[in-house]
Amino acid sequence: xxxxxxxxxxxxxxxxxxxxxxxxxxxxxxxxxxxxxxxxxxxxxxxxxxxxxxxxxxxxxxxxxxxxxxxxxxxxxxxxxxxxxxxxxxxxxxxxxxxxxxxxxxxxxxxxxxxxxxxxxxxxxxxxxxxxxxxxxxxxxxxxxxxxxxxxxxxxx
Amino acid sequence: xxxxxxxxxxxxxxxxxxxxxxxxxxxxxxxxxxxxxxxxxxxxxxxxxxxxxxxxxxxxxxxxxxxxxxxxxxxxxxxxxxxxxxxxxxxxxxxxxxxxxxxxxxxxxxxxxxxxxxxxxxxxxxxxxxxxxxxxxxxxxxxxxxxxxxxxxxxxx
DNA sequence: TTGCAATATTTGTAATTGCAATATATTCGC
DNA sequence: GCGAATATATTGCAATTACAAATATTGCAA
Numbered sequence: 001x002x003x004x005x006x007x008x009x010x011x012x013x014x015x016x017x018x019x020x021x022x023x024x025x026x027x028x029x030x031x032x033x034x035x036x037x038x039x040x041x042x043x044x045x046x047x048x049x050x051x052x053x054x055x056x057x058x059x060x061x062x063x064x065x066x067x068x069x070x071x072x073x074x075x076x077x078x079x080x081x082x083x084x085x086x087x088x089x090x091x092x093x094x095x096x097x098x099x100x101x102x103x104x105x106x107x108x109x110x111x112x113x114x115x116x117x118x119x120x121x122x123x124x125x126x127x128x129x130x131x132x133x134x135x136x137x138x139x140x141x142x143x144x145x146x147x148x149x150x151x152x153x154x155x156x157x
Numbered sequence: 158x159x160x161x162x163x164x165x166x167x168x169x170x171x172x173x174x175x176x177x178x179x180x181x182x183x184x185x186x187x188x189x190x191x192x193x194x195x196x197x198x199x200x201x202x203x204x205x206x207x208x209x210x211x212x213x214x215x216x217x218x219x220x221x222x223x224x225x226x227x228x229x230x231x232x233x234x235x236x237x238x239x240x241x242x243x244x245x246x247x248x249x250x251x252x253x254x255x256x257x258x259x260x261x262x263x264x265x266x267x268x269x270x271x272x273x274x275x276x277x278x279x280x281x282x283x284x285x286x287x288x289x290x291x292x293x294x295x296x297x298x299x300x301x302x303x304x305x306x307x308x309x310x311x312x313x314x
Numbered sequence: 315t316t317g318c319a320a321t322a323t324t325t326g327t328a329a330t331t332g333c334a335a336t337a338t339a340t341t342c343g344c
Numbered sequence: 345g346c347g348a349a350t351a352t353a354t355t356g357c358a359a360t361t362a363c364a365a366a367t368a369t370t371g372c373a374a
Binding site for chain 2: 006141
């Protein structure tokens with residue numbers, strides 16, 4: 001059997017890339033007064049405002065309990081607000097405030113720039129191919145989890 | 158300007174893929190009695206035994222202070238040992254023990270299987286292309302950091 | 315050679331994280 | 345329509361994490 005070469009091991013490559021991007025962009029975000037998880041929430045809400053907490057957790061890849069506390073902090077800062085009362089009284093929906101939206105708008109250019117840097121030297125086709133492949137990997141792993149734990153979703157649907 | 162679509166944003170795609178893989182493989186690792194960070198250390202040592210702690214931190218994308226404590230735990234469990242005394246008395250090198258090596262050998266098949274699952278439906282060429290692109294992204298971001306903080310490496314060289 | 319900046323690791327410490335338990339609301343079986 | 349199982353969110357809590365400070369060693373320059 002061939003030797004195990006970590007430097008060509010996909011989980012390794014994905015992880016180190018993710019950590020690199022996260023720590024580097026985290027520095028940028030600090031100047032805006034938000035943490036990386038907070039930015040993820042803002043970006044997710046920018047995509048679809050008024051999401052329920054569990055959906056927001058799935059979209060941001062943040063554990064619901066962790067997210068709940070992050071939302072406390074963001075609410076404290078006035079970036080989001082929680083609302084109850086739409087039909088099902090169990091669900092809480094999260095909404096961007098005007099301040100949150102303004103902040104998101106300020107961050108987006110940096111986020112775009114950051115992606116440009118990450119994709120420096122990539123053609124549009126290559127970038128699209130990379131993204132499509134990451135989505136395929138994500139779905140492959142998600143499918144495995146659903147198969148392993150068939151009843152009631154293990155985590156992040 | 159075009160709207161910001163998080164679902165096609167590279168950092169988002171990389172992060173969610175990494176988190177998915179990490180949580181899923183973490184479950185597998187628990188059965189072997191190790192955590193994900195510990196596995197990363199074992200895999201890094203399998204690649205090159207006797208690395209210094211700072212190099213190990215760079216390779217595993219774990220902060221040195223965090224790594225120092227992870228090594229405490231791994232040493233406690235008898236998987237690795239620290240050695241001092243090779244020339245520079247400041248540096249500590251980390252070495253896999255026989256037990257650590259045996260554990261690594263047991264985990265590797267699962268790790269391989271896991272990558273196969275993640276890459277299900279990928280041709281060999283596609284998989285190679287994905288890995289190569291992830292490396293390019295990593296280098297792009299690393300280059301940005303070195304440029305931002307030219308003196309003495311901000312983090313993980 | 316002495317002193318001082320740089321390097322390598324560890325330790326202090328506060329914040330973050332995630333699992334488990336809880337509280338509340340809903341739905342399904344009967 | 346009642347009660348058990350399910351769903352949603354929050355909270356308790358111990359472990360993990362990361363930044364900063366401390367410690368130890370080295371190398372260089374005066």
